[in-house]
Amino acid sequence: MKRTRNFNAGPAALPLEVLQRAQNEWLNIEDSGMSVMELSHRSAEFEKIHNRAIQSLKELMDIPENYEVLLLQGGASLQFSMIPMNLLPEGKRADYILTGSWSEKALKEAKKVGETAVVASSKDDKYTFIPKVEDIKLNEDAAYLHITSNNTIYGTQWKDFPQTGRVPLVADMSSDILSKKIDVSKFGIIYAGAQKNLGPSGITVVIIRKDLITDNDSIPSMLNYSIHAKNNSLYNTPPTLAIYLLSLVLEWAKEQGGVGKIAENNEEKAKVIYDAIDGSDGFYKGHAQPDSRSLMNITFTLPSEEAESQFLKEVKQAGFVGLNGHRSIGGCRASIYNAVPLSHCQELADFMKKFQEAFKAKEAQIS
Known part of the structure; x- marks a missing residue:
């Protein structure tokens, strides 16, 4: 079988072993006599797949018990809006560090929700570097500090993360999640579109500290972390095929060591x-x-x-x-x-x- 050498930025290469296993299970998943795409998302067979994906991510990333793992839709781009809608109350300010196009887009959406500030940036140098931690002018009363951990367009990546104290650190890790060990407890929220290291496009992982999930009826249900957390990310019909492939990629990651x-x-x-x-x-x-x-x-x-x-x-x-x-x-x-x-x-x-x-x-x- 011809397989190209795939260096796409996303959707990106998937492990061959994962694709072969999916091919073998294509017509009969969990001995159900159906494809995973035909399963009810309320069925016992899919619930097993869904929960296995969440548990595997918790194990691989050593996610503490006081964090919720959500499997959502809309890509990282929807998180640009969900994060300020859930974490940025009136009278507070959200701080952003600009290191590329995606952090610019995240800031653009946050500005529509509330007050923001840029506390460090490498834009003037064409995003050739990551700002030094000591150069960040963090507001100690900020609602959160947002960073993009890896910049796909410019080829830069954070090596050490800011120490933010009481300010929740929020990171878009779409392009380097699961690529190296990190201390999840240093972050308030980690989010990532799956289509680079986790699986196919169509699923977004959100790892959020539970104290940041608050009941707020003014937020539309589909944009409310609380609603998704209470429903184990099954408030509406999820992208079942993408979650299944996510579960296989995570199992593959375990097998790699x-x-x-x-x-x-x-x-x-x-x-x-x-x-x-x-x-x-x-x-x-x-x-x-x-x-x-x-x-x-x-x-x-x-x-x-x-x-x-x-x-x-x-x-x-x-x-x-x-x-x-x-x-x-x-x-x-x-x-x-x-x-x-x-x-x-x-x-x-x-x-x-x-x-x-x-x-x-x-x-x-x-x-």
Whole structure:
């Protein structure tokens, strides 16, 4: 069977083992005689799948008992609105740190709900770095502090998180959740669209400290954390297929050795490609400053538009997909989420070296 080398930014690569298991269970899930897509979300068979997904995430991330795990819809983009609607009361201010396009979008939605402030930003430097923790001008009375832990477009990632004391730290971890160990207790809310490290698009994981879930009848039911928590994320019909695949990806993560082992693999994968960039004598140039480099999204440019265009054409012909940079900034991007194997990263690095040699040889002939 032909399988491409998938470096898409999202929806992204899924583990082959997960896809094969889903294929085997496609027509008969849990010995029900039905596909998972045909099951009632109120059935015992689906309840088992649903609860297994939640429990597996709790185990993998070592989520404390005073946190609720919600499986919602609407992507991270809906959380941009849900978070201030649930956490930002009148008279309070929400603080935001800008590190890329997604944090900008989160701020834009929060402004529609209440008072906000930008307490640190790398925008003036084209989002090439993550602000230093000591440069954050946090309001100690803020309703929360919002960060984007990994920036898919610019290829930057938080290495150490801000210590916010009594202020809840809220993190959009859509593109690096489950990629490394974190201390969940340091956060008020962690949220993530599933389509990069957790499963297919259509499901959003929200990990929220229980004391932040409050009854507020003025919030529409579907946007109210309290409603979803009381109903075990089954207030309305959930995306059953996406939750099933989420459960399989989480089981796969356990089989890999858990988050610690996955983190080791991710560091090795990233090093292979960054070494190709750093060893190219400037032919490939990384967008992110070295101390802010992402282990999930590696962004880089080539010496000219001609070289870039030729690279993207030839790399696609060689069986690699998803290497185009985001349309807003161009360039190239390799997204190496958990399911991308080390061998694919090594093959990409080899291709980069060979392309550089061939391109330079061609230029030398012309001159």
